[in-house]
Amino acid sequence: MEKIRARCEENGDCLLWPGAITTRGPVVTLNQKQIQLRRVVWEDAHQKPFPPDRVASVDCGHINCLAGAHIIARTRAQLVARTNRMHASAGRNAKIANGKRRASKLSEEAAEEIRTSGLSAQEMSEKHSITKAYVYMIRAGHFRRNYSSPFAGLGAR
């Protein structure tokens, strides 16, 4: 245990292992046997053998963390549920990011350049991969008000 701790780097509450890492976390190979260090740390912290039906998992998000308080003996079902939750939120975040990217396809800077540049609408449309009609719209000051459909709302005036 002392050797393990001595090799780790403190990072807040975490003890980060600088050596080899697998999907099961930090490992060392001793006498050609791979030893899962999370289990060793858990056993040291709880003073009992690691439950064979559990998986040693960390709660702090650092896959290489070996802090005794961060290592949890999870059942496989708990682990699967947790992984699914993380994937679900990752998917949601990606969707939000995509939406934001679409909404700001043209940056303010690009719009400003289009408004003020002496280049033709043709050149501007090629440079920013937008339609010439959109260039005219931006130059006419309609930028963003109707960005989802440049022609929406025109009939209302």
Ligand SMILES: [Zn+2]
């Ligand atoms: Zn940690």
